[in-house]
Each structure stands twice: as structure tokens, then as C-alpha cells.
Amino acid sequence: MSSPVQERRSGGYLERPAPSGLADVVEMILDKGLVIDAYVRVSLVGIELITIDARIVIASVDTYLRFAQATNRLDLYEHGGKSIDELGGSMMRSGAKGKTKGLLDGAKDKFQELVGGDDDEGDDQGDDDYDEDDEYEEYDDEDDGAEEEVEQPARARSSNRGSSSGRRRSSR
Amino acid sequence: MTTAVELGCYVFAIVPAGTKLPPPDAEGPAAGLTLVEVDGLAAVVGRVPTDRPLGRAADLRAHDRVVADLVSGGAAVLPMRFGAVVSDETAVVEELLVPHRAEFEEALATVKGRVQYSVRAEYDEEAVLRQLLAARPDLRRLRETAAQDSARQLQLGELVVHALEELRPADASAILAELIGTIDVHVRQPSAPEEVLNAAFLVDVSHAAAFERRVEKAAEQRAGRVRFRLVGPSAAYDFVAGR
Numbered sequence: 001m002s003s004p005v006q007e008r009r010s011g012g013y014l015e016r017p018a019p020s021g022l023a024d025v026v027e028m029i030l031d032k033g034l035v036i037d038a039y040v041r042v043s044l045v046g047i048e049l050i051t052i053d054a055r056i057v058i059a060s061v062d063t064y065l066r067f068a069q070a071t072n073r074l075d076l077y078e079h080g081g082k083s084i085d086e087l088g089g090s091m092m093r094s095g096a097k098g099k100t101k102g103l104l105d106g107a108k109d110k111f112q113e114l115v116g117g118d119d120d121e122g123d124d125q126g127d128d129d130y131d132e133d134d135e136y137e138e139y140d141d142e143d144d145g146a147e148e149e150v151e152q153p154a155r156a157r158s159s160n161r162g163s164s165s166g167r168r169r170s171s172r
Numbered sequence: 173m174t175t176a177v178e179l180g181c182y183v184f185a186i187v188p189a190g191t192k193l194p195p196p197d198a199e200g201p202a203a204g205l206t207l208v209e210v211d212g213l214a215a216v217v218g219r220v221p222t223d224r225p226l227g228r229a230a231d232l233r234a235h236d237r238v239v240a241d242l243v244s245g246g247a248a249v250l251p252m253r254f255g256a257v258v259s260d261e262t263a264v265v266e267e268l269l270v271p272h273r274a275e276f277e278e279a280l281a282t283v284k285g286r287v288q289y290s291v292r293a294e295y296d297e298e299a300v301l302r303q304l305l306a307a308r309p310d311l312r313r314l315r316e317t318a319a320q321d322s323a324r325q326l327q328l329g330e331l332v333v334h335a336l337e338e339l340r341p342a343d344a345s346a347i348l349a350e351l352i353g354t355i356d357v358h359v360r361q362p363s364a365p366e367e368v369l370n371a372a373f374l375v376d377v378s379h380a381a382a383f384e385r386r387v388e389k390a391a392e393q394r395a396g397r398v399r400f401r402l403v404g405p406s407a408a409y410d411f412v413a414g415r
Contacts, residue, residue: 013391015401022229024403025236028290029254032372032409036183036256039272043263045180047220049255050227063365064329071301071315071332 177221180257181208181264184216184238185407186250186276191216194241201226202234208264213273215264216242226255243407248284250276251407279412285377286355287405291387293347293368295336299397300366304335311335333365343398344369350390353379358410368398372410380405 017024037044182201189209193216196205201218208215216238220226232254239251258264269276305312311331318324340362347369348357356374363370375383384402391400 013395013400014388015399017401017403020236020403020406022232024290025232028403028406028409029232029235029239029251031253032413033251033253033407034186034256034412035253036258036268040258040263040267043259043267045222045257045259047180047222047255047257048225050225061326064326064333066329067301067332067336067365068318068325068329070297071305071311071328072319074298074301074305 177223179219180222180259181215181261182218182220182226183252183256183258183264183268184218184235185242185252186269186280187214187216187242187247188212188280189214191242191247192245194238194245197234197237200230200234202238205238206261208261208269210265210269211273213269213276215269217261217264220257222257226257239407243287243405248280249407250279250283250412251409253413283374283408283411286374286408287377287380288408288410289373289375289380289383289387289402289404290371290406290410291347291351291373292370292401292403293343293391293394294364294399294401295339295343295366295368296397296399297366300336300339301332303397304332304339308335336365340368347390347394347398351383351386353386354383356411360410374408374411375405377405 184202184205187207189207189212191207191214193205193207194202196218197203201220204219206217208217218234218238235254239249242249258268305315308331311328314324314328314331318328344359348359348371351357351373354373354375358372358374360370360372362368373383387400387402391398394400
């Protein structure tokens with residue numbers, strides 16, 4: 001493989017995936033880059049894209065519960081048996097009741113669905129690189145089979161551009 | 173297999189004419205790679221059957237691999253977003269390359285000799301939650317009483333997420349300030365509450381090593397509190413979307 005990312009630095013503080021995990025790949029090539037629709041209109045071929053929708057809602061019940069659980073898990077007394085109430089806090093207080101952001105770019109838990117169904121050898125590395133895996137496992141209800149194609153209609157984004165050939169074939 | 177499957181042109185990237193093609197794959201979009209050239213400009217094209225959905229992991233990897241190979245070969249590369257399929261080579265020339273020639277040449281000049289690095293910085297969850305609780309008696313009290321109450325659990329989680337959002341800007345701008353000296357920066361929207369910064373940097377190849385050292389240093393200085401992930405050098409995906 002002649003990818004420019006060849007080595008994994010082990011400076012200790014910086015993760016450098018080599019090669020990139022599928023999650024990194026997905027974030028770039030599904031969300032960035034030149035969009036063909038902006039340039040070609042007449043001869044666009046509307047092939048159906050079965051890809052994950054790389055958007056999650058930060059302000060979701062799942063996210064709130066995840067952080068509540070993470071907060072509950074903390075053992076606040078483990079540092080020298082000192083109650084955290086005795087510890088000084090220098091952080092700024094929260095006064096703002098800002099509106100939660102809407103849909104934000106992201107893909108972590110969704111990546112799991114894709115990565116989980118992938119049989120490419122690079123994914124093992126990708127998985128290792130993602131510390132979040134464990135936290136997200138509980139949301140990952142996909143059967144981790146060996147099937148290569150990601151087919152989860154409820155979650156898959158089905159982008160059907162043009163009209164020429166966007167249909168699915170009936171199974172053979 | 174049905175007969176006469178229609179093939180479309182999968183476009184990986186736009187490059188200067190004469191760019192050396194990466195090796196093809198045995199199958200998939202990157203089998204049978206060709207360079208479709210016109211007047212100094214070229215599209216790197218593969219063939220895909222138009223009756224099969226695109227998006228398998230192998231398809232995604234093929235796209236990534238071909239573009240990465242073009243970049244590591246030293247070419248100026250305008251990477252397409254995944255899934256760009258045009259009916260045939262004539263359309264690639266007449267609808268893609270010829271009408272947008274000036275635009276593509278300008279964009280190629282912008283990315284020439286430059287690469288993209290993507291930096292993602294995330295709070296260490298435990299460390300940042302400890303910090304939050306230490307500073308916020310209201311969160312500590314809520315935590316004590318929330319255990320069996322799902323409404324209070326939600327409230328606690330929401331407050332924690334908001335607190336992280338308030339924490340983020342100062343850390344993000346501090347990190348950005350340490351990674352100066354790049355051609356351009358694209359700060360992406362955070363995709364998770366614990367994310368401090370997710371940004372793409374366009375870097376001159378001659379400054380790539382120095383940039384990597386800066387990221388390492390920023391990570392070292394925040395060890396235990398913020399985790400850093402560096403992807404690249406890659407094609408300038410974040411810096412080509414002119415429209």
C-alpha cells in the first residue's frame with residue numbers, strides 16, 4: 001500500500017492511524033470533496049448509495065443518558081479519600097441556557113455499524129484506534145456478521161440521484 | 173449474471189493531465205483505472221456497473237486508496253466526494269472537464285504542493301467530568317439524587333453536555349493558536365460533546381514535518397486531559413468544495 005500515511009508514531013500522546021481506520025475514511029470521503037452534482041447534470045448516473053448517514057444528534061436523549069451514566073460512574077472519593085466538595089473549583093459557572101445545537105456532523109456510533117459489517121483487514125486497526133468503541137457498544141445492535149454489504153435501510157442513507165438507474169434489483 | 177450490464181464512469185479525482193495512475197484493483201470501482209484527458213486537465217476514472225448500489229466498505233476503501241496514491245505520488249489532486257458517477261467518458265470531458273476548466277485549474281493551483289491534515293482533539297471523559305463536577309455543586313447534588321430517576325438522569329446528562337459546550341471554545345482556540353503556520357484551516361462542527369476540536373489543515377509539504385511536531389507538542393501538553401488524533405497527510409478534501 002502506497003498510502004502517504006505509512007507509519008504509526010509512538011510519541012505516546014498522539015494517535016496516528018496508519019492506515020486510516022474506516023471511520024476516518026468515511027468522514028472524509030462521504031462529507032468532503034468535490035460534489036459531482038454541482039458540475040455534471042445531464043449525464044449524472046443515479047446509482048444508489050448505500051452509506052451510513054454520518055450525522056448524529058448531539059442533543060439527543062441517548063447522548064444525555066450516556067453522559068449521565070459516565071458522570072454516575074465516577075468515584076469522586078478515590079483521590080485521597082477527599083470529598084469533591086472540598087476541592088476548589090475554578091471553572092466558570094454555567095449561566096447560559098443556550099439552545100442545544102441541532103444536527104451536527106459526526107459519525108462515531110454510526111461508524112460502528114459500518115465497521116462491524118466490514119471484512120476488510122484494516123478495520124481491526126481502526127477499531128483499536130477508537131477508544132469510544134466500548135462506550136458505543138450498547139447502542140450497536142447490529143449483528144456482527146461477516147456480510148460485507150451494509151444494508152440497514154432504517155439507518156442507511158439512500159441517495160437516489162437522477163433517474164436512470166437508481167432502483168434496486170430484485171434479489172436473484 | 174444478466175447480460176449487457178451498463179457501466180458508468182466512477183470519478184475519483186481531477187488531476188493535471190499526464191498524472192501517473194495508481195495501480196488498479198482486481199475488482200470494484202478501481203478496476204480498470206483510466207485517465208480521461210483534455211487540454212492539460214484529467215479525470216481519474218474507473219468503471220462501475222450502474223445496477224449495483226455503491227457504498228460497501230470495499231468501495232469506500234477503493235476511493236480512499238486511489239486518491240491517497242495520487243497524493244503520495246506527488247500530484248495536485250482535487251478529490252471527488254464518494255459516489256460520483258457519470259454515464260461515459262464523453263460526458264466526463266464535455267460536461268465535467270471542459271466547462272469547468274478554469275475553476276479546476278485554479279483549485280489545482282491551490283492544492284499543489286500541499287496536503288491536508290485532520291486533527292481531532294477530544295476530552296478525556298473521566299478527566300473532564302471530574303473537572304466539571306469539581307466546579308459545579310449543582311451537578312454534584314443532582315448526581316447524588318438522580319440515580320433512580322430517569323427524568324433527573326436526563327437533566328444531569330443535558331447539563332453536563334451543556335457544560336462541555338461551554339468549556340470547548342477556550343480549549344479549541346488555544347489548540348488552534350498552537351497549530352498556526354498553515355495555509356488554511358477548516359474547523360469542522362464537533363460531532364460529539366466531548367470533542368474539543370475537529371479541524372482540517374492545509375499545509376505546505378515543506379512544512380509538514382513542522383506541523384506534525386506542533387500537533388505532537390499540543391497533545392503532549394494536554395496529556396491526560398485531551399486526546400489527539402492526527403490523520404494525514406491526505407488529499408485536500410476539506411479545501412476543494414468550491415460550490
